[in-house]
Amino acid sequence: MGRLPGIRGYPVAIHRTTKGGTMNPRTFPLLATIAIFLMAYAICSAQYPTIFSTRVAGNLLTDNAYLGITAVGMTLVILSGGIDLSVGSVIAFSGVFIAVMLRDTGLHPLIIFALLLLVTTAFGAAMGGLIDILAMPPFIVTLAGMFLARGVAYMLTIDSVPISHDFYTYLQKAYYLMPGKGRLTFIGVLMLLTVLVGMIVAHRTRFGASVFALGGGVATARLMGVRVRRTTVQIYAFSGFMSGLAGIVFSIYTGSGYPLAAVGTELTAIAAVVIGGTLLAGGAGYMFGTLIGVLTMGLIQTYIVFDGSLSSWWTKIVIGVLLLSFILLQKGLVHLSTRRQGVRT
Amino acid sequence: MLAPRFLTDIPNETGPLGRWQAGHDMLLTIRSLTKSFPGTKALDGVDFDLAAGEVHALLGENGAGKSTLIKCLTGAYRRDAGEMRLEGRAISPSSTSEAQELGIGTVYQEVNLLPNLTVAQNLTFGREPRRFGLVNGRLQKLQAQEMVQGYGLNIDVGRDLSTYSVAIQQIIAIARAVALSGKVLILDEPTASLDAAEVRMLFDVVRGLRDRGLGIVFVSHFLDQVFDLTDRLTVLRNGQHVVTERTTDVDRLQLIHHMLGRDLETVETPGHTEAGDVVQRPEMLRFSGIGRAGVVDPFDLTVHKGEVIGLAGLLGSGRTESAELLFGLRRAQTGEARDANGPVAIDTPQAAIAAGFGFAPEDRKTDGIVADLSVRENIILALQAKRGWARPLPRAEQDRLAADYIKRLDIRTPDAEKAIGDLSGGNQQKVVLARWLAMNPRFLILDEPTRGIDVGAHAEILKLIDRLTEDGMAVLVISSELDELVVAADRIIVVRDRRHVTELTGAAVTTDTIMQAIAAEDTPPLREGVL
Numbered sequence: 001m002g003r004l005p006g007i008r009g010y011p012v013a014i015h016r017t018t019k020g021g022t023m024n025p026r027t028f029p030l031l032a033t034i035a036i037f038l039m040a041y042a043i044c045s046a047q048y049p050t051i052f053s054t055r056v057a058g059n060l061l062t063d064n065a066y067l068g069i070t071a072v073g074m075t076l077v078i079l080s081g082g083i084d085l086s087v088g089s090v091i092a093f094s095g096v097f098i099a100v101m102l103r104d105t106g107l108h109p110l111i112i113f114a115l116l117l118l119v120t121t122a123f124g125a126a127m128g129g130l131i132d133i134l135a136m137p138p139f140i141v142t143l144a145g146m147f148l149a150r151g152v153a154y155m156l157t158i159d160s161v162p163i164s165h166d167f168y169t170y171l172q173k174a175y176y177l178m179p180g181k182g183r184l185t186f187i188g189v190l191m192l193l194t195v196l197v198g199m200i201v202a203h204r205t206r207f208g209a210s211v212f213a214l215g216g217g218v219a220t221a222r223l224m225g226v227r228v229r230r231t232t233v234q235i236y237a238f239s240g241f242m243s244g245l246a247g248i249v250f251s252i253y254t255g256s257g258y259p260l261a262a263v264g265t266e267l268t269a270i271a272a273v274v275i276g277g278t279l280l281a282g283g284a285g286y287m288f289g290t291l292i293g294v295l296t297m298g299l300i301q302t303y304i305v306f307d308g309s310l311s312s313w314w315t316k317i318v319i320g321v322l323l324l325s326f327i328l329l330q331k332g333l334v335h336l337s338t339r340r341q342g343v344r345t
Numbered sequence: 346m347l348a349p350r351f352l353t354d355i356p357n358e359t360g361p362l363g364r365w366q367a368g369h370d371m372l373l374t375i376r377s378l379t380k381s382f383p384g385t386k387a388l389d390g391v392d393f394d395l396a397a398g399e400v401h402a403l404l405g406e407n408g409a410g411k412s413t414l415i416k417c418l419t420g421a422y423r424r425d426a427g428e429m430r431l432e433g434r435a436i437s438p439s440s441t442s443e444a445q446e447l448g449i450g451t452v453y454q455e456v457n458l459l460p461n462l463t464v465a466q467n468l469t470f471g472r473e474p475r476r477f478g479l480v481n482g483r484l485q486k487l488q489a490q491e492m493v494q495g496y497g498l499n500i501d502v503g504r505d506l507s508t509y510s511v512a513i514q515q516i517i518a519i520a521r522a523v524a525l526s527g528k529v530l531i532l533d534e535p536t537a538s539l540d541a542a543e544v545r546m547l548f549d550v551v552r553g554l555r556d557r558g559l560g561i562v563f564v565s566h567f568l569d570q571v572f573d574l575t576d577r578l579t580v581l582r583n584g585q586h587v588v589t590e591r592t593t594d595v596d597r598l599q600l601i602h603h604m605l606g607r608d609l610e611t612v613e614t615p616g617h618t619e620a621g622d623v624v625q626r627p628e629m630l631r632f633s634g635i636g637r638a639g640v641v642d643p644f645d646l647t648v649h650k651g652e653v654i655g656l657a658g659l660l661g662s663g664r665t666e667s668a669e670l671l672f673g674l675r676r677a678q679t680g681e682a683r684d685a686n687g688p689v690a691i692d693t694p695q696a697a698i699a700a701g702f703g704f705a706p707e708d709r710k711t712d713g714i715v716a717d718l719s720v721r722e723n724i725i726l727a728l729q730a731k732r733g734w735a736r737p738l739p740r741a742e743q744d745r746l747a748a749d750y751i752k753r754l755d756i757r758t759p760d761a762e763k764a765i766g767d768l769s770g771g772n773q774q775k776v777v778l779a780r781w782l783a784m785n786p787r788f789l790i791l792d793e794p795t796r797g798i799d800v801g802a803h804a805e806i807l808k809l810i811d812r813l814t815e816d817g818m819a820v821l822v823i824s825s826e827l828d829e830l831v832v833a834a835d836r837i838i839v840v841r842d843r844r845h846v847t848e849l850t851g852a853a854v855t856t857d858t859i860m861q862a863i864a865a866e867d868t869p870p871l872r873e874g875v876l
Binding site: 026200204205206208209212213215216217220221223224225226283284 | 441442445457458459460461462466467470471473475478479480482505
């Protein structure tokens with residue numbers, strides 16, 4: 001008889017009766033992510049010592065703030081075994097929505113932010129509802145959402161709309177000067193806060209436990225009392241909220257709204273989540289890993305800028321290689337642990 | 346006269362059920378439970394009682410109604426009629442969680458916990474201790490530790506569930522079910538993937554719970570375990586209650602009679618072939634030492650032209666697994682197949698098909714038919730697969746084949762383009778047969794060919810099998826219906842505990858001898874070389 005229950009490729013490890021001992025294999029991908037990031041940082045710093053400075057660190061956070069926030073939402077979705085392809089388009093829609101509203105109405109940006117977050121959260125919730133009610137694959141539903149959001153952005157404007165508002169200028173200039181003249185910007189801090197919120201939601205709430213449960217297997221989760229529909233709606237609503245927030249950050253970062261912005265961000269976010277050690281099939285991963293994943297990708301970009309002679313396409317190539325090695329690492333872990341399991345039988 | 350107080354504690358030996366005879370103090374009583382599905386009556390007026398502090402086995406072959414009964418009890422199905430009472434109160438749970446709240450917990454063969462969460466998360470899922478709205482991890486572990494106490498587990502509840510063996514996961518699942526429900530515990534084939542030591546460990550836990558006063562329903566097809574663990578047993582057959590008795594009052598042979606539904610007195614007529622006929626037929630295939638560790642012990646099988654071989658045994662005895670080894674669905678670790686021309690590869694189904702084998706699986710609905718495709722498409726499926734998709738079978742040829750087999754096998758369908766899912770079970774089975782006949786196989790394996798087919802169609806399928814062999818095709822039939830095997834087969838091989846134990850030929854082929862072989866305690870494995 002085969003040994004149960006390697007549900008959906010989740011690593012099954014050895015039988016133990018002793019307490020403590022070796023590490024939980026679940027943490028391996030996270031530890032690998034952190035190790036790779038530290039190693040990459042060390043190598044980059046060795047070659048360009050200025051990379052090891054608060055300036056670069058501050059920029060790393062600022063430049064990747066919108067991606068980090070998007071990836072927090074994406075992590076939760078992927079942990080539940082789903083996928084959200086609409087996030088890039090929602091970011092573009094958000095920028096356009098803010099720019100057009102600021103241009104055409106006299107509303108304060110904060111009110112517009114609130115309106116926007118309401119819209120994107122509802123949008124996510126609607127996608128989650130469709131996924132559950134129609135029992136449709138998340139891939140298809142959010143793909144439709146991706147086209148829809150991008151289309152609506154185009155409906156609002158086809159041009160890049162600049163944002164000029166005193167409040168925006170204030171947000172753009174808000175920073176804390178770290179020792180070493182590095183700037184910890186408002187959006188950088190916001191991103192870190194978002195990750196913190198994400199960590200709490202995913203690892204410290206009943207909702208988070210339900211998300212992991214769905215990723216472990218919907219039928220089992222239902223048997224254990226997870227309210228599948230409500231949880232699914234909440235997951236995609238969370239992702240919608242985070243994409244809206246990322247859109248706000250992106251508009252602060254670029255100072256404009258453009259319907260063609262953030263094309264492909266959904267895939268970059270998925271890559272960050274996977275490099276961050278989350279199992280693409282769902283059910284295992286850490287929110288903190290996603291932050292490291294985002295920073296690793298940002299670091300590669302920074303290195304290429306520092307080098308100056310390398311084409312920016314190298315970023316894509318390195319990310320591709322990283323992604324592949326992480327998938328192989330996870331497969332390897334599954335293989336290793338099932339083999340050890342097999343020895344026991 | 347006042348009876349001494351202690352006398353009331355003595356079991357009432359007057360009835361066959363002893364102290365469990367009285368109905369009023371039962372923990373759970375089920376009366377006239379009925380549940381129908383389109384085409385079948387899964388439960389037909391079934392009665393069932395469960396006392397506090399007993400382990401009660403629920404037995405029956407596939408389709409007997411065991412799982413339907415359990416599903417009604419756990420709220421997965423709504424019953425059509427009948428009554429269920431828990432501690433005297435009428436209940437009708439509409440979901441698993443409602444059943445849980447009432448006090449009925451279930452543990453399934455495939456552990457229904459989440460392998461990707463920690464043991465503590467699994468145990469406290471949905472009831473995590475919280476502080477300021479956030480899960481309190483420390484308290485969660487403490488509570489979990491408390492829940493597994495008394496189960497003899499020395500485990501770290503902070504680790505992922507998947508890091509522990511299935512037996513431990515099973516016990517953790519029981520701990521969760523008991524903590525959540527606490528009155529009735531249903532164990533549905535809990536030992537199917539455990540080894541002997543693990544089974545003992547699990548049984549110790551179950552006995553402990555029984556002594557704490559839980560009512561435990563134990564579903565298993567391992568009779569040794571039933572005799573080892575349970576206090577009473579109830580047998581269902583074809584959706585009906587057959588018998589409820591104390592386990593100690595039943596012997597193995599009787600029990601098998603109850604399950605398979607034959608009386609000891611009934612002596613069937615021998616098989617349709619005369620003794621000795623078999624050996625006169627030319628040998629076609631010889632399998633020697635085919636086996637796989639943990640699946641079926643190595644066995645030999647010689648197949649002659651035009652014979653029907655029956656494979657008998659209880660559910661889970663290894664009969665289906667034997668067929669799967671022969672057809673390459675499971676790869677045999679040992680042994681080889683030969684025919685007159687030399688070795689025959691049976692490593693994969695493709696190889697087996699190329700060697701002229703056919704296999705109609707047990708679960709027709711999921712493995713046998715493609716419900717949305719037409720009768721014609723289902724018939725040509727295997728033939729087309731063999732040709733390769735680049736060379737489609739001409740439509741005229743398809744139509745001819747379909748029309749031919751609809752006529753030959755008397756498949757009742759308005760036309761060849763009807764979706765097969767709309768046909769009755771018997772006709773679906775005929776289409777599956779037609780699919781393999783179109784391949785012109787020399788060796789056809791039929792796993793439960795009459796399962797889920799109405800009685801009239803049974804005889805037809807049997808007649809069909811008989812006709813097929815006239816042209817020299819050999820057929821291996823697996824069936825729980827012993828009298829069908831007796832009628833259809835020239836030889837019967839009995840499988841027990843994953844071993845081929847006996848071969849019956851000619852006049853020895855009766856339901857009686859088969860049942861005795863199934864019930865026998867210990868026989869050396871059947872290897873032709875040894876005999």
